[in-house]
Amino acid sequence: MGGVGGVVAAGHPLTAGAGAEVLRAGGNAVDAAVAAMLTSFVAEPMMTGLGGGGYLLVAPPDAEPVLLDFFVAAPGHGADPAGRAPLHTADVFFGDVLQVFGIGAPSCAVYGVPAGVAAAVARFGTVPLTELAAPAAALARAGVRLTEQQAGMYTLLAPILRSDPVAAATFLVDGAPPSAGSVVRDPELAEALERLGGEGAAPFYTGDLGHAVSDAVLAAGGLITRADLAAYRVVERAPVRVPYRDREVDTNPPPSAGGVLLAYALSLLDRRPGPPDARELIRAMEAAQDVRDAAFFAGLATEGFGAAFLSSRVGSTTHISVLDGDGWAATVTCSNGEGSGVLLPGTGLHLNNMLGEEDLSPLGFFTHPPGRRLPSMMAPTLVRRDGQVELVLGSAGSNRIRSALLQVIVNSVDRGLPVQAAVDAPRLHAEDGVVHIEPGVAGAALAGAGRMVSRFPGPHTFFGGVQAVERRDGVLAGGGDPRRGGAVVPA
Numbered sequence: 001m002g003g004v005g006g007v008v009a010a011g012h013p014l015t016a017g018a019g020a021e022v023l024r025a026g027g028n029a030v031d032a033a034v035a036a037m038l039t040s041f042v043a044e045p046m047m048t049g050l051g052g053g054g055y056l057l058v059a060p061p062d063a064e065p066v067l068l069d070f071f072v073a074a075p076g077h078g079a080d081p082a083g084r085a086p087l088h089t090a091d092v093f094f095g096d097v098l099q100v101f102g103i104g105a106p107s108c109a110v111y112g113v114p115a116g117v118a119a120a121v122a123r124f125g126t127v128p129l130t131e132l133a134a135p136a137a138a139l140a141r142a143g144v145r146l147t148e149q150q151a152g153m154y155t156l157l158a159p160i161l162r163s164d165p166v167a168a169a170t171f172l173v174d175g176a177p178p179s180a181g182s183v184v185r186d187p188e189l190a191e192a193l194e195r196l197g198g199e200g201a202a203p204f205y206t207g208d209l210g211h212a213v214s215d216a217v218l219a220a221g222g223l224i225t226r227a228d229l230a231a232y233r234v235v236e237r238a239p240v241r242v243p244y245r246d247r248e249v250d251t252n253p254p255p256s257a258g259g260v261l262l263a264y265a266l267s268l269l270d271r272r273p274g275p276p277d278a279r280e281l282i283r284a285m286e287a288a289q290d291v292r293d294a295a296f297f298a299g300l301a302t303e304g305f306g307a308a309f310l311s312s313r314v315g316s317t318t319h320i321s322v323l324d325g326d327g328w329a330a331t332v333t334c335s336n337g338e339g340s341g342v343l344l345p346g347t348g349l350h351l352n353n354m355l356g357e358e359d360l361s362p363l364g365f366f367t368h369p370p371g372r373r374l375p376s377m378m379a380p381t382l383v384r385r386d387g388q389v390e391l392v393l394g395s396a397g398s399n400r401i402r403s404a405l406l407q408v409i410v411n412s413v414d415r416g417l418p419v420q421a422a423v424d425a426p427r428l429h430a431e432d433g434v435v436h437i438e439p440g441v442a443g444a445a446l447a448g449a450g451r452m453v454s455r456f457p458g459p460h461t462f463f464g465g466v467q468a469v470e471r472r473d474g475v476l477a478g479g480g481d482p483r484r485g486g487a488v489v490p491a
Contacts, residue, residue: 008469014139019032020491027125032491039135042186044153045171048113051340057380059329059389065239066237068236071256072352073109073370073372077228085106086106087107089356092338093156105342108353109354117129131197153461167341170186186348204229210230212347239253242264250382256379258376262406264291266409268283281430317337317396318335318484321468323389323469323471335396337354341353359399391419395465395467419479434454437453461484467479
């Protein structure tokens with residue numbers, strides 16, 4: 001689906017539509033991304049929210065790309081670690097794949113979304129935040145009719161929602177996940193969005209909402225202190241950059257892990273011409289997986305690690321991508337993890353469980369010092385040719401983010417597929433000695449080559465949710481990932 005005034009790809013039709021409406025009214029791609037992000041908190045509440053974190057990568061038409069890091073930080077300033085309660089756990093099944101997540105107050109990291117929203121508008125926006133937040137707040141009050149995909153996310157995460165009586169009362173219906181077609185309303189989230197629009201981020205960090213969060217989390221055995229919230233800052237970073245074919249790829253730099261691992265995999269594929277086959281993709285994925293050792297994660301926090309790493313080797317999440325008619329590009333990934341089950345009455349905040357995600361704590365739980373950003377796999381990404389943005393993309397999917405993005409870039413750049421076809425194409429993911437595949441990937445050949453193969457019966461949320469937009473021959477188009485209910489709306 002294409003557009004001339006701009007195009008938005010996102011994880012829900014309402015999310016994409018909110019961004020497109022801002023473009024039609026004269027806002028730029030960043031304004032549209034913020035409006036879409038705020039709407040996603042209402043339309044996709046199991047995947048994102050004010051209690052999480054994220055990254056926004058912006059490419060102005062005549063300037064270098066800039067990454068705004070508003071991901072979650074480790075808590076504990078002024079707190080006694082001995083006061084932390086043990087992690088509770090919940091089992092989440094992605095088809096036949098089981099993942100165990102830590103939940104509850106000890107899993108909650110310091111959120112960055114309110115600060116990130118305010119910083120994006122202040123740095124790049126042209127539309128007041130109050131105007132961007134108002135439609136999302138109205139939608140939260142009026143209610144959203146659940147799609148099949150969003151109802152599926154409630155079912156997927158029901159074990160977490162049942163872990164806390166407030167979360168269960170808010171998100172479940174008589175203890176059961178709401179069904180597709182039912183209408184979900186959240187008046188407390190509406191109020192929180194209005195406060196963010198009218199007062200900015202301050203109430204969530206140094207005001208009454210932040211104080212309520214800290215007091216409740218500390219009382220329940222977590223470590224988010226008022227000092228943690230007061231100290232939180234959005235960080236502006238230069239993206240990590242790697243050449244690929246006759247393009248350059250800009251993506252999320254350290255201390256995030258996903259972008260530099262994606263760049264490394266692309267650099268390995270770039271050593272050989274032509275579209276890579278499944279075996280070459282798997283080798284690149286496994287190589288990126290294998291470098292994730294203790295030295296890699298220890299180095300992420302050091303200045304200049306991304307460039308040094310590449311030069312030594314190279315000869316519950318949602319995503320929004322936007323291109324506008326004036327040449328701006330914005331790509332933002334936000335996540336609440338799977339949600340902690342900690343929902344604070346009166347705040348509109350369902351807190352993240354990032355400290356309970358093993359993918360974000362590969363050296364062990366609670367090893368990050370207070371204030372340290374966690375090493376996310378989220379990787380909002382731009383592909384440019386001759387300095388002009390050609391492809392804008394990002395994905396949900398935890399550890400599958402980098403493999404999903406890798407394959408969509410290959411499909412677009414190497415195979416020349418239009419953006420929707422590049423997103424739709426069957427995917428694979430290699431990890432821990434197993435190759436997970438969707439129908440359409442040659443599983444028999446992989447098994448015959450000695451690979452352990454896990455076959456999914458169809459396209460699946462396990463393989464991420466890539467939302468992408470492209471500019472090809474002057475025409476703007478988008479690709480929404482059907483695996484997570486993705487939608488494209490032109491402006």
